[in-house]
Amino acid sequence: GENVEQHPSTLSVQEGDSAVIKCTYSDSASNYFPWYKQELGKRPQLIIDIRSNVGEKKDQRIAVTLNKTAKHFSLHITETQPEDSAVYFCAASRNTGFQKLVFGTGTRLLVSP
Amino acid sequence: SAVISQKPSRDICQRGTSLTIQCQVDSQVTMMFWYRQQPGQSLTLIATANQGSEATYESGFVIDKFPISRPNLTFSTLTVSNMSPEDSSIYLCSAYGMSGANVLTFGAGSRLTVL
Numbered sequence: 001g002e003n004v005e006q007h008p009s010t011l012s013v014q015e016g017d018s019a020v021i022k023c024t025y026s027d028s029a030s031n032y033f034p035w036y037k038q039e040l041g042k043r044p045q046l047i048i049d050i051r052s053n054v055g056e057k058k059d060q061r062i063a064v065t066l067n068k069t070a071k072h073f074s075l076h077i078t079e080t081q082p083e084d085s086a087v088y089f090c091a092a093s094r095n096t097g098f099q100k101l102v103f104g105t106g107t108r109l110l111v112s113p
Numbered sequence: 114s115a116v117i118s119q120k121p122s123r124d125i126c127q128r129g130t131s132l133t134i135q136c137q138v139d140s141q142v143t144m145m146f147w148y149r150q151q152p153g154q155s156l157t158l159i160a161t162a163n164q165g166s167e168a169t170y171e172s173g174f175v176i177d178k179f180p181i182s183r184p185n186l187t188f189s190t191l192t193v194s195n196m197s198p199e200d201s202s203i204y205l206c207s208a209y210g211m212s213g214a215n216v217l218t219f220g221a222g223s224r225l226t227v228l
Contacts, residue, residue, distance in 0.1 A: 001172075034217070040186065042221075043205065043219040043221050043222055044156065044205075044219050045219075046217070046218075049216075086181055089156065097207040098143060098144055100161055101146075101217055103155045103156045103160070104155065105155045106154075106155045
């Protein structure tokens with residue numbers, strides 16, 4: 001089955017810096033890669049996703065890149081703000097019709113003012 | 114996206130007892146998924162709840178320990194049976210919306226503490 005690895009486990013940055021979180025996956029049939037943000041005590045919420053037919057997707061300060069050949073994808077947050085502090089999870093699925101997601105181990109991002 | 118309600122939101126349970134978590138979705142969905150999140154950990158899929166058939170369990174999870182019901186397209190329950198302190202976790206229900214957006218949405222979770 002699918003296995004998703006995520007690095008780093010913790011990331012501390014200064015406000016205004018950029019943050020990058022990287023994930024690798026094992027199943028070459030995976031073609032859907034979402035990122036979730038989980039604030040303390042809250043449910044995970046989707047912040048951005050990418051499908052295998054594109055290499056990059058942007059939404060304001062957040063971008064995701066995908067390298068299908070190398071089987072890795074990354075989350076990029078620019079101009080970080082304290083409210084970006086949370087745990088971020090990457091995930092992967094075959095998405096051939098609402099399939100299960102396999103999650104990475106999570107990255108705790110701390111943005112200091 | 115689907116709106117998902119779970120209850121209880123939290124509970125403290127005694128070792129050896131069982132607890133049933135309920136999950137209600139505001140629209141009909143084909144599949145519902147139950148995840149477990151142990152303290153400070155990632156989300157691990159327990160099983161996929163299919164309407165009209167038995168749930169599909171992931172490796173390491175068995176029906177006797179985590180029986181699941183799915184009586185209709187908007188509701189599911191997860192029972193944690195014969196609990197031990199190792200079952201202390203957050204249990205999250207999730208589903209894809211049926212409005213066209215292919216987004217897996219989570220309920221707020223049920224935090225169980227087993228003494």
